[in-house]
Amino acid sequence: xxxxxxxxxTEDLLPDxxxxxxxxxxxxxxxxxxxxxxxxxxxxxxxxxxxxxxLGEVTDVVQKEMFNIQRGDTDLTFRPEGTAPVVRAxxxxxxxxxxxFQKFYYMGPMFRFERPQAGRSRQxxxxxxxxxxxxxxLLDAEVIACAQRCFExxxxxxxxxxxxxxxxDSDRDRYRVVLKEYMQGLLDERCEDCQxxxxxxxxxxxxxxxxxxxxxNKAAPQFLDHLGEESLQRFDATLxxxxxxxxxxxxxxxxxxxxxxxxxxxxxxxxxxLGARDAICGGGRxxxxxxxxxxxxxxxxxxxxxxxxxMLALETQGHPMASPQAPELPIFVAPVGNAQRxxxxxxxxxxxxxxxxxxxxxxxxxxxxxxxxxxxxGLKLMLxxxxxxxxxxxxxxxxxxxxxxxxxxxxAELAGALQARxxxx
RNA sequence: GUGGCUAUAGCUCAGUUGGUUAGAGCACUAGAUUGUGGUUCUAGGGGUCGCCGGUUCAAUUCCGGUUAGCCACCCCA
Numbered sequence: 220x221x222x223x224x225x226x227x228x229t230e231d232l233l234p235d236x237x238x239x240x241x242x243x244x245x246x247x248x249x250x251x252x253x254x255x256x257x258x259x260x261x262x263x264x265x266x267x268x269x270x271x272x273x274l275g276e277v278t279d280v281v282q283k284e285m286f287n288i289q290r291g292d293t294d295l296t297f298r299p300e301g302t303a304p305v306v307r308a309x310x311x312x313x314x315x316x317x318x319x320f321q322k323f324y325y326m327g328p329m330f331r332f333e334r335p336q337a338g339r340s341r342q343x344x345x346x347x348x349x350x351x352x353x354x355x356x357l358l359d360a361e362v363i364a365c366a367q368r369c370f371e372x373x374x375x376x377x378x379x380x381x382x383x384x385x386x387x388d389s390d391r392d393r394y395r396v397v398l399k400e401y402m403q404g405l406l407d408e409r410c411e412d413c414q415x416x417x418x419x420x421x422x423x424x425x426x427x428x429x430x431x432x433x434x435x436n437k438a439a440p441q442f443l444d445h446l447g448e449e450s451l452q453r454f455d456a457t458l459x460x461x462x463x464x465x466x467x468x469x470x471x472x473x474x475x476x477x478x479x480x481x482x483x484x485x486x487x488x489x490x491x492x493l494g495a496r497d498a499i500c501g502g503g504r505x506x507x508x509x510x511x512x513x514x515x516x517x518x519x520x521x522x523x524x525x526x527x528x529x530m531l532a533l534e535t536q537g538h539p540m541a542s543p544q545a546p547e548l549p550i551f552v553a554p555v556g557n558a559q560r561x562x563x564x565x566x567x568x569x570x571x572x573x574x575x576x577x578x579x580x581x582x583x584x585x586x587x588x589x590x591x592x593x594x595x596x597g598l599k600l601m602l603x604x605x606x607x608x609x610x611x612x613x614x615x616x617x618x619x620x621x622x623x624x625x626x627x628x629x630x631a632e633l634a635g636a637l638q639a640r641x642x643x644x
Numbered sequence: 645g646u647g648g649c650u651a652u653a654g655c656u657c658a659g660u661u662g663g664u665u666a667g668a669g670c671a672c673u674a675g676a677u678u679g680u681g682g683u684u685c686u687a688g689g690g691g692u693c694g695c696c697g698g699u700u701c702a703a704u705u706c707c708g709g710u711u712a713g714c715c716a717c718c719c720c721a
Binding site: 224227278279280283284300329331333334335336337338339343344345346347412423476477487494495496498499500501523524525526527528529553555556584585586587588589590591592593594595598601603605606607615617619622624 | 645646673674677679680681682711712713714715716717718719720721
């Protein structure tokens with residue numbers, strides 16, 4: 220039959236799923252605006268070179284996951300993540316010169332050409348924040364606390380913050396040498412993937428999940444032991460602040476992150492109720508990025524929350540917002556005979572103009588069918604308009620919650636009377 | 645990109661050891677209730693059994709391919 224389908228890895232969010240989606244957005248918006256973050260909306264696409272430059276040429280995202288559009292001289296890519304676009308906008312508008320320290324949040328779709336899987340699709344939604352223009356370790360703590368509070372606000376349970384520091388460039392260069400030296404001798408007993416990681420990115424060997432690789436990871440030299448004095452101090456300052464705020468975390472040397480721009484603090488929030496893909500938030504500090512994109516040498520921190528996996532997690536946890544639900548509709552006007560259809564339609568319009576969410580029938584359904592529908596839909600009031608009522612200038616009203624039935628004059632006072640009735644129930 | 649599993653009604657799924665009218669529950673429509681729901685009962689509509697090809701007298705069932713979904717790997721929100 221070859222029915223039309225949405226492109227692979229994309230999905231339609233129908234009205235009954237929107238409440239959950241919105242619930243997540245609203246919860247986060249409240250937390251973030253309360254912490255001084257302002258919303259920013261950047262284009263869904265950017266020059267391809269922006270992502271190549273910011274994420275790093277050899278990263279998986281750049282090498283094989285970019286949705287690319289080329290036409291004439293333009294080479295654009297649907298954004299695979301939100302940080303680089305925000306930094307680009309910050310620099311393009313010269314915000315760094317007006318007031319270098321700025322805090323942004325964004326929410327919207329991101330795109331990666333990946334093989335779809337549980338909690339992973341080719342178009343997915345992220346809520347992210349970027350605090351640009353400060354190297355303060357307290358800011359790292361604030362960003363992490365925001366992530367924590369976003370999840371608390373949306374009512375998620377059983378999530379865990381994993382935290383690590385990967386130092387600055389010189390720390391990493393030093394550690395890379397040490398780690399390579401250590402892994403060199405163990406290469407034979409590592410898995411096939413690790414063989415490749417050794418040259419490409421040794422650090423990734425540390426978060427390998429293959430069982431045979433675990434022992435040699437446990438015994439591996441720790442990054443924390445090779446951080447410079449300064450890096451160590453700033454990490455301690457961040458941890459101290461988190462402790463003081465009562466934000467729970469676990470130090471996890473396996474958190475390495477896939478983009479080149481990360482420095483110092485890196486973290487992930489995971490929810491074990493999900494499958495293998497259990498990360499619901501990832502973030503960290505990226506002190507080199509603003510300079511890399513031809514701006515001043517300023518520090519920055521941020522995170523991105525995955526809306527899709529968050530929704531999945533809320534669903535599996537049975538959160539009330541997560542179950543599909545129809546949009547709220549308190550009032551319905553039922554024409555009792557065909558002669559009353561237009562009158563019912565016009566009454567509906569009058570109530571809508573008075574600010575009452577109202578609907579009416581367009582399918583010539585029987586009164587009984589309309590009552591069934593109304594009951595299922597969770598209506599508060601059913602208005603009946605028949606020949607009798609119309610001739611007497613009234614409407615009959617049935618209150619679904621109490622079951623009682625009464626008449627109201629169909630005049631200028633009607634909307635107000637209905638409103639009062641809704642408020643008391 | 646790699647590997648495994650799956651594909652039957654709008655939804656969740658059963659089923660045919662290959663046999664000619666393919667089933668259930670939910671949902672939908674109508675009636676019991678001559679202008680009234682939430683519980684019942686009855687009836688009805690709805691499926692080229694993912695798509696293409698092969699084996700066979702016969703395929704929804706077996707085989708191959710393909711597409712899509714799911715799960716895992718890589719990587720990541």
